[in-house]
Amino acid sequence: MTSGSPNLNVPEGADLSGRLALGLESSCDETSAAVLRGGREILSLRTASQDHLHEIFGGVVPEVASRRHVEIFTTIVQEALDEASLGFRDLDLLALTPGPGLIGSLLVGVSAAKGYALALDLPLAAVNHLEGHLLAAFIHRPGEPPAAQDLFPTLGLIASGGHSDLVLMTAPGAYRTVAQTRDDAAGEALDKAARRLGLGYPGGPALERAARGGHPDAVAFPRPVAPDFDYSFSGLKSALVRYLQAHPLPDDPAALADLAASYQQAVVDSLVRQLERAARHFHARQVVLGGGVSANQVLRAAVEAAAEHLGLPAACPPLALCTDNAAGIAAAGWSQFTRRGPDALDFDVFSVLSLDA
Ligand code: KG4
Numbered sequence: 001m002t003s004g005s006p007n008l009n010v011p012e013g014a015d016l017s018g019r020l021a022l023g024l025e026s027s028c029d030e031t032s033a034a035v036l037r038g039g040r041e042i043l044s045l046r047t048a049s050q051d052h053l054h055e056i057f058g059g060v061v062p063e064v065a066s067r068r069h070v071e072i073f074t075t076i077v078q079e080a081l082d083e084a085s086l087g088f089r090d091l092d093l094l095a096l097t098p099g100p101g102l103i104g105s106l107l108v109g110v111s112a113a114k115g116y117a118l119a120l121d122l123p124l125a126a127v128n129h130l131e132g133h134l135l136a137a138f139i140h141r142p143g144e145p146p147a148a149q150d151l152f153p154t155l156g157l158i159a160s161g162g163h164s165d166l167v168l169m170t171a172p173g174a175y176r177t178v179a180q181t182r183d184d185a186a187g188e189a190l191d192k193a194a195r196r197l198g199l200g201y202p203g204g205p206a207l208e209r210a211a212r213g214g215h216p217d218a219v220a221f222p223r224p225v226a227p228d229f230d231y232s233f234s235g236l237k238s239a240l241v242r243y244l245q246a247h248p249l250p251d252d253p254a255a256l257a258d259l260a261a262s263y264q265q266a267v268v269d270s271l272v273r274q275l276e277r278a279a280r281h282f283h284a285r286q287v288v289l290g291g292g293v294s295a296n297q298v299l300r301a302a303v304e305a306a307a308e309h310l311g312l313p314a315a316c317p318p319l320a321l322c323t324d325n326a327a328g329i330a331a332a333g334w335s336q337f338t339r340r341g342p343d344a345l346d347f348d349v350f351s352v353l354s355l356d357a
């Protein structure tokens with residue numbers, strides 16, 4: 001996706017720490033814009049959720065999502081600039097994602113970014129959406145330290161609605177996906193369970209709320225894993241269906257909390273078991289968490305406990321940077337731009353896109 005030789009428009013060895021990147025994100029159902037300084041310091045973040053539009057359908061409707069992105073995109077960008085007290089002319093870089101994601105949603109952000117780049121004569125960096133999730137823990141507020149350090153190799157767990165990936169980061173921008181899910185993603189497993197339990201939408205946060213105070217060992221769910229370091233959550237989903245065929249849906253909140261907590265714990269245990277095995281196998285020096293499911297407090301605590309057990313630092317992103325957001329895209333875009341210069345404007349969008357070079 002590069003346009004050839006790096007052209008940073010700055011003299012060799014120049015200080016880039018004050019340079020400003022505008023990140024843009026519209027890969028699924030969140031419209032987001034963020035301004036980062038020096039690639040890691042967050043000056044503003046505006047993210048508009050579409051949950052209220054998709055709730056009645058129980059899942060994201062692609063046509064509805066892309067239409068809403070069109071309606072709100074320029075407003076969100078302007079709000080992010082206003083929040084940082086900046087104008088378009090202050091920017092040094094535009095960062096966006098061409099995938100993976102929903103094609104219609106991606107096209108809105110990509111088209112807008114190409115338009116801004118042409119109109120403002122700004123360089124543009126197109127980065128993998130998953131890299132944004134991986135770098136979220138490296139972003140910090142002015143004056144505060146980041147959760148994650150530049151330690152290589154770092155093992156990242158991306159747990160979202162579409163992915164359950166373990167990714168080995170061996171150098172800036174160098175990624176190797178060492179595990180994926182063989183069927184459902186962790187977020188999907190939580191969303192589907194929440195729907196079965198009548199807990200509302202989006203399912204992950206609803207299940208977490210319902211599980212509060214419940215006993216995680218009340219119902220014996222399996223802890224499925226797949227060969228190598230891969231994941232598999234479809235068997236767990238079936239175990240819940242079988243449980244609900246044999247038992248009525250609890251109407252007592254305490255019993256519902258027990259059921260939700262037991263299911264949530266099974267997802268968390270599966271995620272963390274493979275993370276721990278892979279961290280050992282690949283001699284990771286740090287583990288980082290990313291993706292929407294990393295907002296889950298039970299998962300965050302379990303990852304921290306596992307890392308402590310391994311004697312490694314663990315980094316979880318701030319809650320606002322767990323679900324889809326433009327700050328991670330800006331961080332990834334800045335990193336890529338400083339390594340290999342701007343992208344040409346003729347790139348496409350992709351529903352599936354690997355992180356691995
Ligand atoms: O990263 P994300 O915003 O979008 C994708 O790229 O998929 O992740 C969305 C997923 C959904 O499955 C949602 O239910 C889950 O993240 N999620 C959570 C929590 N917040 C969001 N899962 C568990 N606990 C949460 N607090």
Ligand code: ZN
Pocket residue numbers: 129133160291292323324
């Ligand atoms: Zn995502």
